[in-house]
Every structure is written in structure tokens, then in C-alpha cells.
Amino acid sequence: MSKSSSMSWAGPEDVYLSTSLASYLDKKLLVLLRDGRKLLGILRSFDQFANAVLEGACERVIVGDLYCDIPLGLYVIRGENVVLIGELDLEKDELPSHMTRVSAAEIRAAQKAEREASDLKGTMRKRMEFLDMD
Template structure:
């Protein structure tokens, strides 16, 4: 098989089920229907998968257009291995609530860290310090 340069190599992935990790941290799973020279993707029957600990939830998104510059990672999903995941599937509401709680816990931990840094005379990220004292 001849190796295609750049985004042309994605032609081999057309009509396959792919996992796409976006720059903002979201995970999409869908069937690749179209690509262009900028690696913009059109995914069909797309779901957004949210992981929290050992649980996950899938939010249906339908047809999804992804701008190429937002793609961090993409790869084909092996259907056999996809069925054997060791995670517990939960409802959309449950996973969104777990995600919100996880984000709140991370923010509290970050505030604690910034406070400890300030007490030691170190400067945490300026934007975060401004947020804390508003």
C-alpha cells in the first residue's frame, strides 16, 4: 500500500467509525463521511462520549462538522474491542452531573494550590489569581 501525504491519508478512513479527540478535550465518535484538504471532517451518527472515573455517557450529536485545526487525535475504533470496555455506561444526566462535580472539585483544588503558591511567594497564573479575588 502506498503512503499518501498529509490529509490525503484520511481517504482510507472514509466510512469507518472513528474516535476524534478535540483540542477542547471533548471526545467524539462517529462515521467519517467527508474530509477536505484542511482536514475538516464530517462525522455521521456522532456521539459525544464523556468519561468520569470508571463511568461514561454518550450524548447523541448527529451530523457533526469538525474544523481540522481542532483535531488533536483521531483513530479507527475496533468494533470487537469497543464492546469489551471495562467502563460502566450511565445516563446522560448522571454523567453530566458527575462531570460537573469533577470540574468543581478540580477548581477547588486549583484554588488551594494557588493559595499555597501565593503563601510561598510564588506567582500562579495571573488570570486565575484575578478570578479568585473577584
Template structure:
């Protein structure tokens, strides 16, 4: 067994600077999780406290609460610190584009379903029309 060189040590501790900070974690399946980094290991397995999933459909979004959440490192695509814009009235609000509308979880799930059905319909129509493609 060999000892880890300086490069390996640096990589395994690179998340140390993010401990107790609000992060966004992009997962392989496209989900976006927000939460405070509590712990991590050398495989990028992370534990988020006060986690929520931010679901965005068009101009609608919803933060679905998850609580304490463990993420397997192989599913992590990107980890980044959330930048907070300090507003005098609300210091806990992250800045979103003005056109985005916060909706309930039920509304965002309904919008997700409608978007998925539209995408499936477009795919099935394309499949039916393949015979017209004369490449």
C-alpha cells in the same frame, strides 16, 4: 501558484482510507467524538455521521448523541479508526474496560460538575497556601 508535490497530495488524501469507517476524533478542548467519516478536505475539516460525544468521568461514561457533525480541522488533535471486537451477541459494541459503567447523560453531567468543583476547590486551597512555599 505552484502545484502540490507528491508529499502534499499524500497528506491531503490520507483520510481517504477512513471514509465510511467508524472513527474517534480527539479535539483540542479534550472532547472525544465518535462517528462515521462522511467527508473531509485538505484542512482536515471532517464530517461525522451518527456522531456522539463520549464523556468519561472516573469510571463512568456516557455517549451523548450529536447526529451529523462538522468539525473544523484546526480543532482536531487526533483521528483514529475505532477497533471493533466482534462479539457474537452484539456486533456493534466496542470493547470498554470491565470496570466502566454506562450512565445517563444527566448522571454524567452531574459527575462532571462535581469533578470540576473538586478541582476548583483544590486550586483555591493551593492559592491560599502559596505564602507557605519558600522556594
């Protein structure tokens, strides 16, 4: 098989990406996704596209000073959705001391209240637009 008809699609930049992810194998990571979700878990596998497998994964939901880690188990992340990957320092507390851990039901209620407050603010702004007389 000639060099030009190689089966691999990986280029030099993909090799660099995969070697940098290799240093995170078997470590606890924080992964920030494009949709804003924050996932925590132990990196068990990845490929040249930055698709990754987290073991013991959970989604960390934060609303104000409240947070909840929602268990996800073994979780596959599509590489194109990853914004940031960082190793967690197990020696340090992950969150500031003023944060309060709550149940999944409580964090969902807090999210709903936050959305409703945001919607109300947007509605009020639209109603008051007539005051902006430039």
C-alpha cells in the same frame, strides 16, 4: 491558464493528508479535538484541510469510571481543531469492563462535582502558599 495562476491552494502535503484520510472513509473513528472533546462517528466526507463530516456522531464524556455517549447526529468538524483521528476496532470493546455507562444528566453532575473538587483544591493551594518559605 498558466501553472502559477492555478486555482488550487492544495500543496503536496495536503494531497498526502487527503489520501491518508481516504483510507478512513465509511469507517468508525475516534476524533480527539483541541479542546479535549472525544467524538465518535463514521467518516463520510473530508477535504484537503481535514475538515470532516461524521455520520451518527456522538461525544464521549468520561469522568472517572463513568462515561456517556451524547448523540450529535451529522457533525461537521473543522480540520484545524483535530488533534488525532483513529479507527475504532469493531471487534474489540471500546472501553475497559470497569467503566459504567450513565445518562447525560448523571455525567454532567459528575463533571460538575469534578470541577468543584478541582476548584476547591486550587483555592486551598492558594491559601497555603504562605507556607512555602524558600
